[in-house]
Structures are given as structure tokens and as C-alpha cells.
Amino acid sequence: MENQVQYSMPRIGDKAPDFMTTTTTGPLKLSEYNKDSWVIFFSHPADFTPVCTTEMSGFAVEMDDFFAKHNTKLLGLSIDSIHSHIAWVDNVKKNTGVYFRFPIIADLDMSISKLYGMLQPNESETAAVRAVFFIDPKGIIRLIMYYPLNVGRNMHEIKRALLALQTSDANKVALPLNWEPGDKVIVPPPKNLADYEARVQSDYEMVDFYLAKKAL
Template sequence: MENLATFPHLNEAAPDFNAKTTHGDRQLADYKGKWLILFSHPADFTPVCTTEFIGFQKHAETFRGMNCELLGLSIDSLYSHLAWTQNIKEKFGVEISFPIIEDIKMDVAKAYGMVHPGAADTQAVRATFFIDPNGILRAMVYYPMSNGRSIDEFVRLLQAMQTSDANKVATPEGWTPGCDVIVPPPKSPDAIKARLAEGYKTTDWYYSTKSL
């Protein structure tokens, strides 16, 4: 079993990589100053993965408008990726505009903990990694082999993290832009006393919200 200490950790630097893709060589440094969603899929020419790639592509412009690039990966060859994306274009009318990493030796997959022996020794699971403009890993989401991801949720999560960063707030369950955000709770007795006079929508000393 892989040592969990070798897997990436939230709020630490994302593992570096230098890999061949369908759009030429890519390394993590190429995305400095932008958000990056790096996501793996079990295999090319599989039905669930096909729906996910179509979903990512349909949201690609939305992500780019949020200063975020997409980068796919599977343990398949570059030629397999090219043939599959061509098939998606011919059969589904969707042209995949983002790069896909060739990871035959599983170097990137192992560095990011994408290979789970309980699911498969030779395939990457449905893992999704959000890396911020400073190269810090901010979120990880794993799905089982049998079920496709919700790209709408990834848009929402990125919106939430960007809002938290910009405003130093947290977001409640199911938050979407326009909803109230959560103000950080006070950290001292004096701050607790002051909270009620700060003008927030305060339910109790530890729970206050505001609109942006």
C-alpha cells in the first residue's frame, strides 16, 4: 500500500510535473498566475469518461472566465488520447479544447495519489485537484469508477474558493454567488462581546453572516 505521506496534502505545494500532452509539453509552472483543475479518468474510449469530458468542455469557457485552465490525464498513450478526442468530435459533435496528459509510466498519477489499488492497479480513479495561482493544492475530490462527476459542482466550488480568498470569509453549504457568506468567528472574549455591535446577521456569537 502506498504511504499516505507521499500523497498530496491540502494547502501545500502541488506536486510538480513535466509531461507530454495532446497540446505539447506541459509543466505545473506553465499555470503560474492561474487556477488549474487537474483531473484524471480511468481510460479513454469508456462511456462515463466520455460524458465527463463533454461536460468539462461545455464548461471550459466558464472556467477560463474565472482564470482557470483544465488539464486531463489518464494512463493512456498520446495517440489514444488523440484518437479518442477525435471520436468525441465525430460522434458527439464536441471538440475538446484542453490538453490531456499522457501518463503511461504513471509518474503524475502516483505523485498525485490518483492510483488506488482497491479500485485498480493500472488505472487512475476519477480524481480532481484544484491548484491555485500560487501552485498550492486547495481541494481534492474523488469519485468511484462507476459514477461521473458533477462539473456544475466544480464551478460552484471554484467560485466559493475565489470568494473566500477575495473577501476573507467562508461559505455555507450549497453556497452560490449572491448568497450570504459566513464571517469568521471571534477568537477572544472581548471579540465575542463586540460581535453583536458589528452589524452582521448574528444568530449566535460563533455564527454571523453578511451579504457581499
């Protein structure tokens, strides 16, 4: 069996590993950028590539109209130089009118990609996979998505997942399959008989005593 280099991979519930880095908008320290807001931190394999261009454009288009309105900052990364990033930003802006104004990390030494498990050798040893980390205002990783190099992400699902996390936090509820904003949510199961009796007498939508839904 060949020995393979093992890279760290932060897990849900972990404190997001902090770092200081160079980006297209200047120096950035994650813990400071993350302060008092959510951060969606995502990697792409390379600049000037077709799938990555569609994805980065999707994030850019939603930056103000969706993410900023939901207290969320964007942070991109690829294993390219700052000069390549800026040239790509310029190229996309000239060709499509879409401007990548969020910071994009130049991770030439691959240190941040390795720190976040974005380099997966069986996929590629020199290009980051399409990872997405949802980091809450306390700096905790709440949700992780991984996509291979040849499959683009689903922007609707990224937005839906962010709203689900924020809705769950704000209301102390869980979200059922295919939940969308406006749908009923799941009330936590009863912890004792008093909770159970109150639930039976409530106006919740009762599938059973352990599965009850309500509108927000």
C-alpha cells in the first residue's frame, strides 16, 4: 500500500482554524473578517476555468442582494497567485459585467487548502476541490459541502442551507426534508411528561408525539 499524505479536515462543530493571508482585497485575518457575521468560505480549483467562472459569478451576483442582507460575508480561495486572481477578476468583469468584489485568497503555498482539507490527493494534489464551509458569527463551522472538480455547486442549496441554519438558531427548531423559507418547522421532542402533555394539547401539526411541526 502506498503511503499518502494526510491533510487535516475540520469537522462540523469545530472552531474554524484561523489564518492570516493575502487576498484580492488586501490582507485578511479570518477571525477578524468573521467577527459578528457569518462567513461562507469556498474554494475553487483554478482561475480562468469554465466551471469556476460560473460559480464565482453566482456568488458575486448574490453578494449584495442575498448574502449581505443575511449578515453573511463571502471568502474565496484557489491555489493561484494574486496576479492571476486579479487578471481573472478583470477578464470576467470585461466579458460578463460581473465583478468579484469579495476577497479571494491567493494560496500558492497550499497552506490554507491543507488546513481545511481542500486538497484531496485522489482528486488532485495541486488543485483544491470545491469545498464550502459555513462559519457562524462565533467562528464555529456549522455545515460543510464538498464537490469534485468537474461538478459545479448548487447556489439555491447554499442559500437554502444558510437560511436553514439561521432559522434554526433563531427559533430553536429543526428543519425537515426539503425545507424552504415559509414552510413549517419541527419542534424539538418532549424531554419529560409535562412537555408531552403540553404538546398533546397544543395546536401543532402532530404526526406523532415525537414529530410535531409548527409555522413560524
